[in-house]
Amino acid sequence: MITWRLGTEVQIARERDGTILFNLQNGQLYSLTPVGSVILDRLLGGREMSAVIDELEEAYGQPRARLESDARRFMHELVEKGLCHAGDQ
Helix, strand or coil, X not given: CEEEEXXXXXXXXXXXXXXXXXXXXXXXXXXXXXXHHXXXXXXXXXXXXXXXXXXXXXXXXXXXHHHHHHHHHHHHHHHHCCCEEEEEC
């Protein structure tokens, strides 16, 4: 199982319409959409990606392959920006 955590220099603020990530190291703010917020919250909370995709598929009725591709790409972007880290449990 992959575990997810925020970068050590990242602060998170949850807003009504999404989430804001603040990278203390470079001073940049990143605004997440409500769907991005759900993905990040669930993964940081210990859910597996497949369970998150199940939830999104039920909520939005989009093709599973597309949801999975989008969610993986989203998390990859967060990792590349140093906002999240993934590791094996």
